[in-house]
Amino acid sequence: MKNWKKYAAIIGVLALLMIFCLPMYFALKGDFSQKQFMASLFTVLFVAVMCYVLLMLFKYLNKKKEEQQVAGEIKNVIFDVGKVLVDYDWESYLDSFGFAPEKRERIAKATFQSPVWDERDRGLYEEEVYLKQFQELDPQDAEDIEKVIKGSGQTIRKRPYADTWVKYLKSKGYHVYILSNYSSYMLDHTKKELTFRREMDGEVFSCYANQLKPDAEIYQTILNKYQLKPEECVFIDDRPENCRGAQEQGIHTICFKDFKQVTADLEKLGVK
Structure with missing residues (x-):
C-alpha cells in the first residue's frame, strides 16, 4: 500500500511538471498560436488551484478522522479534587485568625507553604509527626500552628457544579475516578x-497509595487498580506538572482553569 502511494505521488509530480512546462513549450515553439498559449496557461492555473483545493480537502477530512478517532476512545474521566471539584482557600482561612502580618507570614510558611504540607499527602507517618514538623519550622508559634492545622479542613469547600458534573458524566456512560494528593487528616x-x-467508580488518594503526583508510580497505580487503558482516559488537574506526569504515562490531560474552559476542552476530546 505504501509503495502504491509512493509511485502515485511520483507520477503525479511528473504530470504536474509536464503541465507547468506547457506554456514554456508553446512560447519557445516557433509556430505556436495565442490560443494554444492561453489554453496551456489556463490549464496550469486550473491545475494549481485544483491541487490546492484537493490538498485542503484532504487535510480537513484527515483532521475530522483524527477527531472522530479521539472522540471514540475516551471512556474514563479522572479528576483531581483540589481546585477542580472543591475550592482550597487556605489564605482566607488563615486570615480568619486575625494574626499580625508578620506572624501570619511565619505561620503560612511553616504550614500551607512548606514542603511538609505536600509531603504530608504521602501519608507515611501519623498526623502527630507532621504536626511536630510544622511546629519545628516556627517554634515560637507552635501553639497557634496546632490550632491552624487542626482546623485546616475549613480550607475546603465543594464547588457548586461538582455533584451535578460527576453525575452528568456518569449518565452519559463515562466511568469517573479520583486521583488526588490528599492527606488522611484532611x-x-x-x-x-x-x-x-x-x-465515583474508583479513587486513588495519595495518603493511601503512599505516592504523590506527579510521580509516575501514582498514575500507574490507578491504571492498574482499575484496569484502565491510558489512551481511554482523560485526567483533569489544576497543576501543569501533574498534567505532564499523566501525559508521560499516555493519558490525555486537561489543565483546569475554570469550568467553562474544561468542558470545552472535554468536548474537543468527544466528551459531551
Missing part, C-alpha cells in the same frame, strides 16, 4: 464537602 475532616465521592 480526608477525615472534609467528608461533608466530598459528597461526589459516592458517585
Whole structure:
C-alpha cells in the first residue's frame, strides 16, 4: 500500500511538471498560436488551484478522522479534587485568625507553604509527626500552628457544579475516578464537602497509595487498580506538572482553569 502511494505521488509530480512546462513549450515553439498559449496557461492555473483545493480537502477530512478517532476512545474521566471539584482557600482561612502580618507570614510558611504540607499527602507517618514538623519550622508559634492545622479542613469547600458534573458524566456512560494528593487528616475532616465521592467508580488518594503526583508510580497505580487503558482516559488537574506526569504515562490531560474552559476542552476530546 505504501509503495502504491509512493509511485502515485511520483507520477503525479511528473504530470504536474509536464503541465507547468506547457506554456514554456508553446512560447519557445516557433509556430505556436495565442490560443494554444492561453489554453496551456489556463490549464496550469486550473491545475494549481485544483491541487490546492484537493490538498485542503484532504487535510480537513484527515483532521475530522483524527477527531472522530479521539472522540471514540475516551471512556474514563479522572479528576483531581483540589481546585477542580472543591475550592482550597487556605489564605482566607488563615486570615480568619486575625494574626499580625508578620506572624501570619511565619505561620503560612511553616504550614500551607512548606514542603511538609505536600509531603504530608504521602501519608507515611501519623498526623502527630507532621504536626511536630510544622511546629519545628516556627517554634515560637507552635501553639497557634496546632490550632491552624487542626482546623485546616475549613480550607475546603465543594464547588457548586461538582455533584451535578460527576453525575452528568456518569449518565452519559463515562466511568469517573479520583486521583488526588490528599492527606488522611484532611480526608477525615472534609467528608461533608466530598459528597461526589459516592458517585465515583474508583479513587486513588495519595495518603493511601503512599505516592504523590506527579510521580509516575501514582498514575500507574490507578491504571492498574482499575484496569484502565491510558489512551481511554482523560485526567483533569489544576497543576501543569501533574498534567505532564499523566501525559508521560499516555493519558490525555486537561489543565483546569475554570469550568467553562474544561468542558470545552472535554468536548474537543468527544466528551459531551
